[in-house]
Amino acid sequence: MLTNTLLGTQPTIVHAQGQQDASPHWPEIRNGFFESQPQTCSPDPRLTVITWSNDTSGPCIFEQSLNHLGLAPSVLGRGVEEWVNSIHKPTLTLEALQTISSNYVLGVDGFDAIALRDPGQAVDVFDAEFSCDLLFNAGKVCWPDLDVFRDFEHSVSEAAGSPFRYLNGGAWIGRTEFCREFFAAVAAQPQLDAWPSSEQGLLKQLFPEWYPNVSVDYRCRIFQTLQYVFDPIFRLDTRCAEI
Template sequence: YFCLTEQRYTEVPRYLSAEHHPENILIHVTSFSPSDKLLVFTVATKETDGFHRFMQTAKHFNYTVKVLGKGEEWKGGEVPNSIGGGQKVRLLKEGIESYADQEDLVVMFVECYDVIFAGGPEELLKKFEETSHKVVFAADGLIWPDKRLADKYPVVRSGKQFLNSGGFIGYAPYINRIVQQWNLQDNDDDQLFYTKIYVDPLARERINITLDHKCTIFQTLNGAVDEVLLKFEEGRVRARNSVYDTLPVTIHGNGPTKIHLNYLGNYIPNAWTQETGCSICDLDLLDLSTVTEYPRVKIGVFIEQPTPFLPKFLDRLLTLDYPKEALSIFIHNNEVYHEKHIKKFWEKAKNIIRNIKIVGPEENLSQAEARNMGM
């Protein structure tokens, strides 16, 4: 009897060996789905665009996701610009209790507003099991929120040293053992709570916790944007950590890296591939045939550095399939070299688009000032 679901087998008894009685041998194969032994928790009190992007990538890989806090008022503080987030621990503490006795269930907690999946459950479970630990937290090169705890961290010869609570994975009883220690307020800091457990040598050893030092599972982008490169595979795109040569399963745009996560999310995992082009561009489209008055659309173009193919890009603005009377364009050009291209575009566009504003390099605006002017 071979039991593939548990990745082990029981040998066929000798008296039923194929040599003597082949007609009596039954090999029973049970189909196995990695998602059967994996449950993903996240917290989303509101369904933002970031949440929908996260769920789209989870659906692509067939993750089972349990969303906590739906409709609940957020009382966890003004993260990410300050400490806070304890409400997430409290919700996880409540949500995991019914799974706490399932010793073979692997539980993952991950943020959702600024996270995307880049790999599937089977890869995730394999990488987790290879760590030989009960709980694995994401690792970060930057310490937050208490730098005074830096000396308490174990020394790491290679890899990122500090804990990031935006993603962790472990067996359900062990995750439950951690979060059941929470007795603070919703606006207390979740990362500080997990950090104090990790830097306690006895607690770390008792629960068997480690960090994902080389971003095998979790990739945090804060302080690591330059490490992460796009890797185009057949039919999908991965993020590759070029320092450790790993392919992380989740990408977390923590801190001030949200815009870079947006860039990565334009490709990962299947938003755009060389084989299919854009696979999500036709989702959630507005049927304009049902609209009596077209929404006015302002297009902002910010040319902050020498940019190849700019004339072709500008020409394409004039071929958009949208009523030109409902379009307006704001252009900030910070490059003297492109002034000739902007001038040529203006000559074509001024009789097509009714509202065009162009700000040139002579204004000496920073990119932030230009974007604020555009708004």
């Protein structure tokens, strides 16, 4: 289990988006997890876990992390050529949501994130500690870097006092029925002129309209970004060491 000692939280998902040298804690957390004893978790009937990967050579790292826990996600996009995030990720997500019958959905990027423990625990935290219908990972930087996005996210009172204050689309959990509505809007949203391939740009355009039903995990209760975290604020309990 990972503890964020700055915020006193124990996130389930860690996400090392962007350039790997911007996430110096990632190798130690990732390796520590995969060196731990494999588990045999039971699938939670409340939750469907999805990820995105067009790689046909083998399981992506998020799949591997769930396999280490005795679980498997639903993989969207396997074999899609010329992947475009702003096109394939929203449309494949929306298609999947039409067939999902569980009450909750957890979506996590395939190539730069892992689940550190049973994702069913994320449902418990989401129900107990959040009033929104869809919760996104919190990042330390605003991307795409536009004033209109940054100004809104700085105005959200929930973000005050946290270094993790910007919506990041690489990990989210939500109520399935609400997610169908939201991702239908995402799939219909025009691309940003300056960043036409950015799926996160679509999310950022919609965030002010959908807030507070759509919110961000500002205190890293479920999701923990590792990007641009350079201070020793993490403790990986399996090794009882500050990293």
